[in-house]
Amino acid sequence: MALVEINNVHKSFGAVEVLKDVSLSVEEGEIVTIIGRSGSGKSTLLRCINALEPINSGRITIEGQQVAAGMRNLKELRQRVGIVFQAFNLFPHLKVERNITLAPTLTGRVSKREARALALECLTKVGLAEKIDAFPEQLSGGQQQRVAIARCLAMRPHLMLFDEVTSALDPELVGEVLKVMEDMARQGMTMILVTHEMNFARNVASKIVFMHQGRVWEEGPPSKLFTNPQTPELKAFIGSTRHN
Amino acid sequence: MRSLSTIDLIAFATGLQYTLLLVLMALAFGAPFGLFLALLRTANMAVLRWASALFLQVVQAVPLLALLMFFYFGLPVFLGIQIPALAAVTVAFTIYTAVFLGEIWRGGIEAVKQTQWEAAASLGISRWQQFRYVIAPQAFKIALPATVGFLVQLIKGTSLAAVVGFIELTRAGQLASAATFQPLLVYSVVAAIYFAICFPLTLWSRNLETRLNGSR
Numbered sequence: 001m002a003l004v005e006i007n008n009v010h011k012s013f014g015a016v017e018v019l020k021d022v023s024l025s026v027e028e029g030e031i032v033t034i035i036g037r038s039g040s041g042k043s044t045l046l047r048c049i050n051a052l053e054p055i056n057s058g059r060i061t062i063e064g065q066q067v068a069a070g071m072r073n074l075k076e077l078r079q080r081v082g083i084v085f086q087a088f089n090l091f092p093h094l095k096v097e098r099n100i101t102l103a104p105t106l107t108g109r110v111s112k113r114e115a116r117a118l119a120l121e122c123l124t125k126v127g128l129a130e131k132i133d134a135f136p137e138q139l140s141g142g143q144q145q146r147v148a149i150a151r152c153l154a155m156r157p158h159l160m161l162f163d164e165v166t167s168a169l170d171p172e173l174v175g176e177v178l179k180v181m182e183d184m185a186r187q188g189m190t191m192i193l194v195t196h197e198m199n200f201a202r203n204v205a206s207k208i209v210f211m212h213q214g215r216v217w218e219e220g221p222p223s224k225l226f227t228n229p230q231t232p233e234l235k236a237f238i239g240s241t242r243h244n
Numbered sequence: 245m246r247s248l249s250t251i252d253l254i255a256f257a258t259g260l261q262y263t264l265l266l267v268l269m270a271l272a273f274g275a276p277f278g279l280f281l282a283l284l285r286t287a288n289m290a291v292l293r294w295a296s297a298l299f300l301q302v303v304q305a306v307p308l309l310a311l312l313m314f315f316y317f318g319l320p321v322f323l324g325i326q327i328p329a330l331a332a333v334t335v336a337f338t339i340y341t342a343v344f345l346g347e348i349w350r351g352g353i354e355a356v357k358q359t360q361w362e363a364a365a366s367l368g369i370s371r372w373q374q375f376r377y378v379i380a381p382q383a384f385k386i387a388l389p390a391t392v393g394f395l396v397q398l399i400k401g402t403s404l405a406a407v408v409g410f411i412e413l414t415r416a417g418q419l420a421s422a423a424t425f426q427p428l429l430v431y432s433v434v435a436a437i438y439f440a441i442c443f444p445l446t447l448w449s450r451n452l453e454t455r456l457n458g459s460r
Contacts, residue, residue, distance in 0.1 A: 052362055079368035089363035093381045102377055103367035155367060 001064060003028045003159060003190050004049065009058030011044060018044045020214040022058070026159075026207075031185050032192045033201040033222075036211035037237065042194045045211070046161050049192065050081045063158065079107060082152030083161040086168050088144040090136040096123070096147050097132045100154045109155070122150035126180045142173030146180055153184075160184065162193035198241050202226055210234045248429055252420040259416030260437060266402045266412060267395075269334045274341025281346030283375070286353045296346075303343045309404050311336040316408040333405040340401065344394050352387030353379060385456055392449035396442045403438075413437060 002025040011019035018041045026032050034042040047053040049060060054069035061067065062081060071077070091099050100122055101115035110118050116132075123129045126146035136144055145165055152160060162181065166174045178200050185191060185204050195201060201208055201222060208225045210218040212233045218225060229235045284296035303311075316332040356379050364374035406415035417434035421427040 050366060052366060075368045075370060077368070078366055081366075083366045085359065085363065087359060089359045091360065091363070091378050091382075093385070103364075103369050106369045106373050106377065151367070 002026055003030075003063060004192070005059070005061045006045075006049070007059045009045075009048065009060060010056045011041075011048060011053065012056055018214050019048070019055070022211075022214070022216055024209060024216060024219070026190065026192060028158075028190050029188050030190055030207060031205045032207045032209060033205035034192065034194045034209045034211055035196075035198070035201060035237070036217075040211040041214040042211045043163050046083070046163050046192060046194050049161060050078050050083055052083070075107075079103075079109075079155050080158045081161065082155060082157035082159070083163065084145070084148050084152060084165045086164040088136075088141070088148045088168075090144055090148055090151070092136050094135075095132075096128075096134050096136065096139075099136065099147060100151045103151075104154050107155075118154055119150075122153045123147070125153060125183070126150045127176075140173060141169045142176045145169065145177045149177075149180055149184075157189075159190045159192070162191065162195070164194050164196065166195065166197060196241070198238075210237065212237075246424055248420065248424050248426055248433075252424070252430070253433075255416045255420060256413060256433065256437065259411055259413040262410070262412040263399070263402050263414075266333060266337055266405060266410075267399055270337035270341040270398055270402075271395075273334070273338040275345055277338065277342035278345030278349060281342055282349035282353060285346065285350040288371075300343050300346060303339060304347075308336070308340050308401055309407065311340060312404055312408055329405075329408055329410045333408060333410050337398070337402065337405075341394075341398060344397070345391065348390045348394060349383065349387050351390070352383035352385075355386045356382045388456065389449045389453035392445055392452060396445050396449070399442055399445075400438060 004024075004026040006022060006024040009019055009022045010017065020041075022041070022045060024032075024045075034045065036042050044053055048055050049062070049067065051067050051069045051071070051074060059066060062077060065073065065077060067077065068074075091102070094102065097116060097119045100119040101110070104110045104118060105112060105115050119132055120129055123132055126149050128143060128146055128150065131139060131143060131147070136147065139147065148165075165181075166177050169177065174197070178197060181191070181193070181200070182204055203222075205222050207219060208222050209216055210225065210229075210231075210233075212231075218229065218231055218234050225234065226238060229238060281296050281300065284292045285300070287293055287296075306314075312333060315336045316327065316329065319332070320326050360378055360382065361374055364378040365371075369377075402412055403414035405412050406418060409415070411419070413434060417430050421430040424430060
């Protein structure tokens with residue numbers, strides 16, 4: 001059984017239908033990269049997976065459990081599905097350590113005494129152990145994003161969602177974040193990411209999903225999609241991204 | 245007729261104690277109620293938001309003096325019982341405090357970005373925990389200058405309790421004025437006392453505003 005099953009999902013914001021009959025399945029350990037122009041529905045799809053956006057119809061299941069906005073086990077489900085945002089969204093009033101340990105301690109995963117060790121362990125994975133006592137505003141954008149990743153890792157998620165996590169970064173800071181994500185991919189984390197980093201998509205992803213006008217337009221392994229696009233829309237999209 | 249004497253100053257001190265007692269009671273009961281209203285105003289359920297907005301609009305549109313009159317003179321007529329002055333004014337000031345703090349704190353809560361709720365929710369903590377640990381500390385910092393500013397309004401507002409015969413600082417001043425026929429002197433002293441309490445608070449509020457906004 002696939003880790004994530006998305007079946008015939010429709011989603012509208014008011015009169016605008018942003019997801020039209022989207023289906024997708026993600027196996028454990030897969031790295032799925034969703035690409036497409038802005039407005040194609042890729043971020044919305046990602047946000048539907050952990051019910052940050054409710055869907056209008058269709059069905060999303062994670063590890064066999066159906067996702068719904070008002071579901072009883074929503075908290076428990078979100079603890080298994082980490083999401084990293086474009087704008088980092090760290091808690092500015094809390095130190096890095098507390099940013100990471102807040103949810104694990106509140107949900108009773110670790111005691112207050114074990115919390116610092118957990119923070120240190122997760123920060124080490126993103127190469128920022130020395131920033132444990134800093135406040136977010138003292139960090140660069142790339143460092144903030146790596147802390148945001150560490151914050152997710154502290155919940156020991158089964159699945160990680162990345163929503164254009166390098167788009168708000170200065171170009172020279174993108175690499176450090178991508179490197180952390182590559183490490184995670186190598187360690188077998190199941191990941192779904194929306195990105196404009198075509199090289200990353202090409203080299204790390206096990207599957208590419210091209211979205212266009214709210215639909216999954218094409219999907220397949222990067223070797224096939226990038227070298228041999230089937231639709232004119234994907235061809236045009238790849239052409240438009242080649243220069244960057 | 246007699247001149248302003250130590251007795252009057254003692255009476256002012258006693259009146260001042262009641263002024264401060266009123267402020268403390270209004271805060272003790274009004275602040276939790278205000279927080280509750282702020283939470284309703286920012287709730288996910290539309291019904292809660294509307295109901296609390298309606299309540300706030302109605303109460304805010306009523307002058308504080310009218311609230312005091314209602315609870316001291318009006319309510320006994322409806323209920324057929326005499327309410328002690330302290331209870332009546334405490335209820336009136338509690339409601340007054342709750343609606344104003346409720347709106348100030350709502351503003352603070354709404355000033356915290358929606359993405360902070362989202363980030364907290366995505367970590368799988370409860371809505372209350374999201375508020376308590378992520379939103380409230382940030383909202384409090386934003387709302388603190390306005391909250392202290394309201395405190396000044398509240399302290400001055402307690403003088404209205406004089407009209408229902410509650411002997412706080414202003415009422416003590418009225419009595420002293422009647423006894424001495426020196427209203428100018430008496431009320432100057434009373435005003436000076438209010439000023440001595442409120443002015444530092446105003447300075448503090450202004451100071452907080454520059455400091456907290458500077459660090460955001």
